[in-house]
Amino acid sequence: xxxxxIVTIGFVLIALLLGAAMVISIRRLALGRAGNLNxxxxxxxxxxxxxxxxxxxxxxxxxxxxxxxxxADGLLLMTALLSALLIYLHWxxxxxxxxxxxxxxxxxxxxxxxxxxxxxxxxxxMMSTWTVMHLVSVxxxxxxxxxxxxxxxxxxxxxxxxxxxxxxxxRFRLLGRLASLERVEKTxxxxxxxxxxxxxxxxxxxxxxxxxxxxxxxxQPWWRSPKVLLSAAAxxxxxxxxxxxxxxxxxxxxxxxxxxxxxxxxxxxxxxALTLSGCARYDKxxxxxxxxTVFEDTAETLPPPPPSEGR
Amino acid sequence: MFILCLGISHRTAPVALREPLAMDEAAxxxxxxxxxTQYPHSELAILSTCNRTEFxxxxxxxxxxxxxELLMWLADRTAIQAEVLAPAVYQYExxxxxxxxxxxxxxxxxxxLGEYQIAHQVKRSYELAKEFGTCGSVLHRLFQSAMAAGxxxxxxxxxxxxxxxxxxxxxxxxxxxxxxxxxxxxxxxxAGKMAALAVQHFRQRGTAQLLICNRTAEAARDLAxxxxxxxxDFADLDRALVEADMVVTLTGSPAPIITAKRFGAxxxxxxxxxxxxLDLALPRDIAPEVGRHDEVYLYDLDALQAVVEETWRLRSDxxxxxxxxIAEQAEQCYAQVQMGDLGQLIRRLRTHLHDIGEQxxxxxxxxxxxxxxxxxxxxxxxxxxxxxxxxxxxxLSRLTxxxxxxxxxxxxxxxxxFELGPEEDVHPPESTVGTPKPANAQVPHxxxxxxx
Numbered sequence: 003x004x005x006x007x008i009v010t011i012g013f014v015l016i017a018l019l020l021g022a023a024m025v026i027s028i029r030r031l032a033l034g035r036a037g038n039l040n041x042x043x044x045x046x047x048x049x050x051x052x053x054x055x056x057x058x059x060x061x062x063x064x065x066x067x068x069x070x071x072x073x074a075d076g077l078l079l080m081t082a083l084l085s086a087l088l089i090y091l092h093w094x095x096x097x098x099x100x101x102x103x104x105x106x107x108x109x110x111x112x113x114x115x116x117x118x119x120x121x122x123x124x125x126x127x128m129m130s131t132w133t134v135m136h137l138v139s140v141x142x143x144x145x146x147x148x149x150x151x152x153x154x155x156x157x158x159x160x161x162x163x164x165x166x167x168x169x170x171x172x173r174f175r176l177l178g179r180l181a182s183l184e185r186v187e188k189t190x191x192x193x194x195x196x197x198x199x200x201x202x203x204x205x206x207x208x209x210x211x212x213x214x215x216x217x218x219x220x221x222q223p224w225w226r227s228p229k230v231l232l233s234a235a236a237x238x239x240x241x242x243x244x245x246x247x248x249x250x251x252x253x254x255x256x257x258x259x260x261x262x263x264x265x266x267x268x269x270x271x272x273x274x275a276l277t278l279s280g281c282a283r284y285d286k287x288x289x290x291x292x293x294x295t296v297f298e299d300t301a302e303t304l305p306p307p308p309p310s311e312g313r
Numbered sequence: 314m315f316i317l318c319l320g321i322s323h324r325t326a327p328v329a330l331r332e333p334l335a336m337d338e339a340a341x342x343x344x345x346x347x348x349x350t351q352y353p354h355s356e357l358a359i360l361s362t363c364n365r366t367e368f369x370x371x372x373x374x375x376x377x378x379x380x381x382e383l384l385m386w387l388a389d390r391t392a393i394q395a396e397v398l399a400p401a402v403y404q405y406e407x408x409x410x411x412x413x414x415x416x417x418x419x420x421x422x423x424x425x426l427g428e429y430q431i432a433h434q435v436k437r438s439y440e441l442a443k444e445f446g447t448c449g450s451v452l453h454r455l456f457q458s459a460m461a462a463g464x465x466x467x468x469x470x471x472x473x474x475x476x477x478x479x480x481x482x483x484x485x486x487x488x489x490x491x492x493x494x495x496x497x498x499x500x501x502x503x504a505g506k507m508a509a510l511a512v513q514h515f516r517q518r519g520t521a522q523l524l525i526c527n528r529t530a531e532a533a534r535d536l537a538x539x540x541x542x543x544x545x546d547f548a549d550l551d552r553a554l555v556e557a558d559m560v561v562t563l564t565g566s567p568a569p570i571i572t573a574k575r576f577g578a579x580x581x582x583x584x585x586x587x588x589x590x591l592d593l594a595l596p597r598d599i600a601p602e603v604g605r606h607d608e609v610y611l612y613d614l615d616a617l618q619a620v621v622e623e624t625w626r627l628r629s630d631x632x633x634x635x636x637x638x639i640a641e642q643a644e645q646c647y648a649q650v651q652m653g654d655l656g657q658l659i660r661r662l663r664t665h666l667h668d669i670g671e672q673x674x675x676x677x678x679x680x681x682x683x684x685x686x687x688x689x690x691x692x693x694x695x696x697x698x699x700x701x702x703x704x705x706x707x708x709l710s711r712l713t714x715x716x717x718x719x720x721x722x723x724x725x726x727x728x729x730x731f732e733l734g735p736e737e738d739v740h741p742p743e744s745t746v747g748t749p750k751p752a753n754a755q756v757p758h759x760x761x762x763x764x765x
Contacts (some may be wrong), residue, residue, distance in 0.1 A: 164489060164610055171623040175474075177489045183587065185492040250585035254607055 008155055009074055009119040012056040016081050017112035019049040024105040031102055031179050039092070042101070046089045049108075053082035070134070072126055076141040077115035083145040084108040096191050097153065099160070099180035102123075104152030107265070111148070118276075132211035136204055140272070143200030147261075147268050149245070150193035151235065154261030161255055190261050191244060198240035205233050208282045229274050236267035254276065314356070314451045314654055315374045316647075317385045319383055319402060320367030323424050326401035333391040336361040338441070345445040348386070351380050354448035358442035359454065360417070362434050364424050369414060370452035380404055408745035411455060411650075412643035420473060421635055426628050427472035432463050451650050458649075462642040469638060470631040474624070479593065480507070480514040482617045487559055487589045488518070490610055498522040500557035501542075502550070504532035504573075505566040507593060511561050512540045515527035524553050528564070551575070559589040562598035573602035580606065591617075669703050 023045040030039070057078045060071070070076055088104060091097045126137060160183050163173055180188075212224065224230060239260050242249065246257045321334055336344060341359050345347035348357050368383060378386070381395075384402065388395040405413045413422070418435045420427045439456035442448035442725065448456070467473045491497060499520045501508050504527040511522060523542030526549070527533035533544040545553045555570070564570060571590075590611040592599040597613060604611030677696040684692055712723050727733065 100331060160489070162485075168619075171620055174485070174620050178485075180489075182488060182492045183490050205488070251587045254587065258609075 006060070006074070006119055009056055009060065009078070010116055012052055013074075013077070013081075013112055013115035013119055015110055016049050016052055017116065019045050019052070020081070020085070020105055020109045020112055023049070024109060025276070027101045027105060031099055031176070032222065043089060043092055043194060043248035046092065047086050050082055050085035050089065052178060053078050053085065057082060069124065070137045070141065072117040072118075074115055076137065077111055077118055079110060079141050080144055080148075081112050081115065084111070084148060087145065087149055095181075097156075097181045097185065098187070100152050100156050100186075103155035103159070105147060107148045107152060129197055130211060130214070132207045132214065136207035136211050139200045139204040142270060143197055143204055144272070146193050146197040146200055147240075147265050148196050150190055150240075150261040151265035153186055153189040153193060157183065158255060158259035160186060161258075183286065187257070190257055191246060194240050194257075194261055194264070197312070198237070198244050201233070201237045201240055201268070203239055208233070232267050232271045232274065236264050236271060237309035239264040239267065314371045314406055314453070314650070315376070316368040316410045316451065316650070317372070317380075317564060318367060318405040318413050318514070319370070319380060320360075320365055321398070321401050321403070322365035322367070322434040325403055330393070330398075330401055331364070331366065333393060334361075334366040334387065335363065336366060338437075341438070341441055342445070344390070345441060345447055348378070349445055351386075352376075354441075355447075355454040357447040358438050360435060360438040360450050362431065365417070365422075367417070369410070369452060369455070371449060371455070377481065389439060407672075408643065410646040411459075411647045412639060413642045414459045415462045415639045415646070416636075418459040419466035419635060419639060420463070421632065421639065422468070426475075426632070427467075427480075427635075429467070429473055432460065432467075435463070436460055443673060452651055454653065455646060458642065458646040462639060462646075465642065466635045466638050471635045472628055472631045472635050474627070477761070478513045479614070479617050479621060482620050483511060483512045483561070483591050483593075483612070484518055484611055486610075487592070487616070490587060490589050493557065494518045494520045498524060498556050499559045499561070500524045500526060500545075500553050501536070502526050502560065502598060503594070504529070504536045505563060507563050509536060509539070510559070511535065511563070511591075511593070512542070514538060515561075517558070522557070524557065526550055526553055538565055551579050555579050557588070558586065559591070560599075561591045563593040564598050566594070566598055567596060569596075569600040571597055571599045571603055573600050576600075576603045576606070576609075583608075587597040593617075666704060669700065673700050673703065674743050 023042050026042050026045070030042070057075065060075055060078070069301075070079065084104065085108070088101055088108070126133070160177065160180050163177050163180075164183065166173060167182055243257050243260050243264070244251055246252045252260065317386065321331060323331065329578075336359065341361055344359055345357065348355075353371055354376055355378065357371075358369045360367045360369065370378070370383075372378070380402075384395045384398055387393075390400060391398075412434075416422050419431060420429065420431050423431050435456065439448065439452075439460070442452060442456075489493075494515070497520055499512075499522070501512060501524070504525060510524075512525075516523070523537065523540055523712070524545050525533040525537040526541050526545040526547060527536075528547050530546065536542070537544040549571070554576070562570065564587050585608045588609050590599055590603065590609060594612045595614060599611060599613075599727065601611070603609055673696060677692060680690065680692055708723075708727070712720065712727065714721060728735075
């Protein structure tokens with residue numbers, strides 16, 4: 003049984019809406035069918051409104067206006083953010099063609115939301131402001147990272163078309179429907195910079211939250227935890243991308259590939275945090291039945307940190 | 314109104330003949346002014362571009378100017394003999410003239426098939442005719458519909474899609490790479506005619522800085538001066554390559570000028586900035602290996618030619634669809650023009666009949682005021698008779714005066730307009746003996762002299 007049927011249905015609808023928009027944009031961009039721009043914008047707006055409404059509903063009715071109480075909330079925030087970004091980029095052709103790559107990722111995230119709200123409905127432990135900041139930066143950062151990866155994929159696609167030996171008019175027209183390589187590269191750098199700032203914030207607040215806690219979650223030593231190591235790797239990736247103008251070796255296609263690698267790392271970190279026990283701080287109370295607001299006070303006690311580590 | 318198009322274009326005349334006939338805006342204004350004074354009852358518009366000079370006229374069927382008069386006027390104006398002009402001048406009348414203008418507005422008659430510039434030129438010629446008051450109801454409808462038809466062709470077909478000149482395709486290729494040109498540097502290696510054309514296209518896109526490099530420094534300086542660029546010594550080519558974002562080469566060198574080794578040496582100094590390279594020379598100026606570097610986007614003449622040729626083919630494929638649209642739109646427009654004429658005719662007929670009616674009414678009113686009661690019926694019958702005779706006098710006199718085909722045409726029109734039945738019903742009485750007449754069949758009244 004789902005933990006919150008309304009949210010599950012909401013995620014299914016969002017996935018369907020974004021999926022439909024994805025099909026329309028593929029038809030428009032790849033096959034050159036015109037006249038679907040407004041439909042795409044409407045579908046994106048519908049997904050945004052639905053995600054925002056569900057987020058508000060959950061915050062208002064279930065969490066006494068405390069957002070991000072669990073992963074499903076985070077994914078709702080993500081889909082709302084991505085839909086808003088796609089509408090913004092779509093409007094006035096700010097980054098033509100990015101929807102071709104960013105929307106499939108948004109669909110995957112919405113489907114992940116279906117799973118999260120059905121099977122793995124884990125409420126986060128909102129013990130401190132650090133945790134709240136950590137969660138916000140993780141999810142908003144994921145939005146920037148998805149956009150960076152989408153732009154990276156678009157860069158590789160446009161570059162491939164430009165380098166193709168067969169210069170058919172069809173290819174020429176397709177390129178006309180996509181943003182220029184320079185524009186895409188700029189977007190990769192800007193979004194990676196925003197991603198870098200948010201990843202830095204997420205890593206820093208996560209560490210502070212963890213080190214100030216009474217209970218160890220990351221194991222010993224903490225810096226050898228896969229979550230910490232992969233977060234550091236993702237952080238390094240974005241640090242490199244944002245400096246490509248000064249480090250020409252990583253310019254162009256390499257920066258684009260790195261932006262995709264960064265997203266993969268970020269998703270792995272998120273996956274590890276959500277699936278491996280001991281890598282994320284959840285509310286240890288056990289839910290009674292399917293109501294996420296009712297808990298049994300049976301929180302298990304985690305072992306205290308060893309004194310030798312000197313936290 | 315009779316619609317006439319008289320013109321000369323790249324299809325009928327060489328540039329030497331087209332040149333003296335071409336009119337800029339000032340000349341067009343003068344011509345419109347002169348022709349308006351000479352032929353005040355005709356509507357007139359002049360379309361003059363680098364490829365055509367055309368006169369669109371709407372005048373009464375037997376009005377002026379005629380072809381010969383216009384030819385003479387052109388001959389006087391250009392000092393070219395009318396006999397020389399005549400073979401190059403084409404003429405379209407009525408619906409053909411409408412269709413021709415529609416085709417011109419859609420770019421179907423242009424040197425570059427489907428080009429868009431002509432739409433603006435048609436609009437401008439219409440505006441000038443309006444300004445000089447030579448554009449009446451017929452030409453107004455004609456030009457408005459022609460511009461709409463041109464737009465329809467462009468939206469419904471792919472006639473205007475794509476570029477069909479090498480330099481314009483080159484700029485489009487560069488636009489796929491760069492978002493903006495106003496912070497870019499263009500390096501042209503070579504200084505021939507094609508180089509000038511390429512510079513022109515890149516400058517139109519707002520290219521910030523222009524560097525011209527040529528073995529003959531004089532030619533480089535000349536081209537740079539003409540386009541506001543900077544001439545570079547051939548020995549400084551490497552430095553210019555470091556600075557450039559876009560490179561176009563078109564020298565006559567038998568071996569590549571930019572070799573892989575040469576580019577490899579400057580690559581680090583360029584900090585892997587993207588570089589758009591266009592090799593328009595044959596044999597090529599840039600070694601193909603240069604294009605293998607990640608940041609280099611190298612295109613040669615073949616790549617561009619392929620796009621140009623395919624665009625031509627696609628445009629030609631769209632020609633039939635465009636022709637269908639034009640034929641349909643032109644037919645509609647011509648029918649509307651004719652309907653407009655008909656409307657005017659009906660109004661004139663009504664006025665004419667009302668005038669007769671008023672004359673006769675005045676007469677009968679006067680007579681009735683003095684008449685006895687017993688005379689009223691006689692007077693009303695007489696009035697009706699006079700009215701009918703007066704109305705029919707002119708048409709029936711004309712009918713009896715005419716002979717042959719004209720008479721037959723008028724008789725048919727009469728039969729149709731007054732529903733006088735099929736032809737055999739109006740034969741002389743001896744031929745219709747024994748044949749029952751339809752109820753509404755009448756023998757035309759020919760006592761026109763009674764009226765007088």
